[in-house]
Amino acid sequence: MKTMLYLGAALALATTPATDVAMAQERAVPQSRADVQLSYAPVVKSVSPAVVNVYASRVVQQRPRGFPFDDPIFRQFFGNSPLAVPRERVQRALGSGVIVSADGTVVTNVHVIDGATEIKVALADRREFEAEVVIRDERSDIAVLRIKDGEDFPFIELSDSDALEVGDLVLAIGNPYGLGQTVTSGIVSALRRVELRSNDQRVYIQTDAAINQGNSGGALTDMRGRLVGINTAIFSRSGGSDGIGFAVPVNVVRQVIEAAEDGEERVKRPWLGATLQSVTPDIATSLGIERPSGVLVSDLVRGGPAEAAGLRVGDIIVTIADQQIETLEDFGYRFSTRPIGGSVPITFIRDGETQNVALSLVPAPETPARDERLLDGNGPVTGATVLNMSPAVAEELGLETAGSGVIVAKVAEGSVAQRIGLKEGDRIKALNDREIDSTRTLEAVNARRDRIWSLTIQRGDQVLTQSFRS
Numbered sequence: 001m002k003t004m005l006y007l008g009a010a011l012a013l014a015t016t017p018a019t020d021v022a023m024a025q026e027r028a029v030p031q032s033r034a035d036v037q038l039s040y041a042p043v044v045k046s047v048s049p050a051v052v053n054v055y056a057s058r059v060v061q062q063r064p065r066g067f068p069f070d071d072p073i074f075r076q077f078f079g080n081s082p083l084a085v086p087r088e089r090v091q092r093a094l095g096s097g098v099i100v101s102a103d104g105t106v107v108t109n110v111h112v113i114d115g116a117t118e119i120k121v122a123l124a125d126r127r128e129f130e131a132e133v134v135i136r137d138e139r140s141d142i143a144v145l146r147i148k149d150g151e152d153f154p155f156i157e158l159s160d161s162d163a164l165e166v167g168d169l170v171l172a173i174g175n176p177y178g179l180g181q182t183v184t185s186g187i188v189s190a191l192r193r194v195e196l197r198s199n200d201q202r203v204y205i206q207t208d209a210a211i212n213q214g215n216s217g218g219a220l221t222d223m224r225g226r227l228v229g230i231n232t233a234i235f236s237r238s239g240g241s242d243g244i245g246f247a248v249p250v251n252v253v254r255q256v257i258e259a260a261e262d263g264e265e266r267v268k269r270p271w272l273g274a275t276l277q278s279v280t281p282d283i284a285t286s287l288g289i290e291r292p293s294g295v296l297v298s299d300l301v302r303g304g305p306a307e308a309a310g311l312r313v314g315d316i317i318v319t320i321a322d323q324q325i326e327t328l329e330d331f332g333y334r335f336s337t338r339p340i341g342g343s344v345p346i347t348f349i350r351d352g353e354t355q356n357v358a359l360s361l362v363p364a365p366e367t368p369a370r371d372e373r374l375l376d377g378n379g380p381v382t383g384a385t386v387l388n389m390s391p392a393v394a395e396e397l398g399l400e401t402a403g404s405g406v407i408v409a410k411v412a413e414g415s416v417a418q419r420i421g422l423k424e425g426d427r428i429k430a431l432n433d434r435e436i437d438s439t440r441t442l443e444a445v446n447a448r449r450d451r452i453w454s455l456t457i458q459r460g461d462q463v464l465t466q467s468f469r470s
Contacts, residue, residue, distance in 0.1 A: 043225045055093075108230075129148060161250045173218055215245075232247060271362060283296060309358065375443055379448065380446075389406065407428075
């Protein structure tokens, strides 16, 4: 069975300018045996000093296992016994990162440092430094760290991932299976591959450069020694490399870095204020379009940027900033990676005529305030982190529409909320017949000492109700 696997560790790439030979390279098919025998060594030497190991330590709760601890009767009568109390243990994870500036700014994956209470960074020259998290962006799985002390560090230059083409040569550097720094080569197999998640989709560069478990946070570079992506996941039957690896495009990574440099708590992306859908062959035929391309505006938020620009339901967007839009994924990537501020030109078709508008690039409003809370108490949502819904929260979680109410942003490992099956993106509608209109209301109800619980959630288009006994 094929499975998308996030890699347990990774290494990254760093840069000083590559050699004159590498800088002079143009895209070309090898013409002779001598061309095939060219070495990647100059590129690897220029970037490897900025490849780091990231050591993340976290404290986890571990309950005793086996009889009698798994017996419900034992838990009912001896649940507070010291023998049955969860014990703390330290869990350590090894990942990798990329130094992207001389001040010690490091990029890695969120899942490498998730829940860490202590983070250390080890350079290729074996120096070790403590590091702190500056910003984390779950939507892209990219986190930015900063080394607390040190000198000028080697770093890697960021490229433009939009300039990549299928067939371009790339290098991946990482620490697969803890073997140490390892370099593999390959090509760009595909661009803008999409992983569908519960409430979001992530866009990746696909490569056949060998990437294995242990490469999370590692670097994907071009032949000029520039960073084009952060290695993040593999598609595998066995858990090892099947020649299908995925990297977060550097243009997405750059957004997170810039937010960190600006002192932002989270990454702000442009807000469209509209719901879109891909143009299917049936839709194309009904609208008299030669082939199914572009995205159809199916709904508008009153007062949002799309409505303010003059777009209407039924319009088909075909380009953004003069870049052709073929699918919904194309538009999502092109639009979400635009910087906040100013506007972007949009070309669309209405009633068979091509028109142009300028769409303002503004962040989604956070109204009401998110009021983030990690829930504790006696109820079934204990261990869930919840937020008040707003357009900003909807954008952050990748939801098509905002609406109102309370949304689950995260579910703690081993928590009551996880055990009952609560998931990120679930909307809490009612708890014990109390309508949930805010995180404050939910926290108060969840803290009650009720013995029987009834929970109603909305998951996608489904409304689900379950009952539990505490």
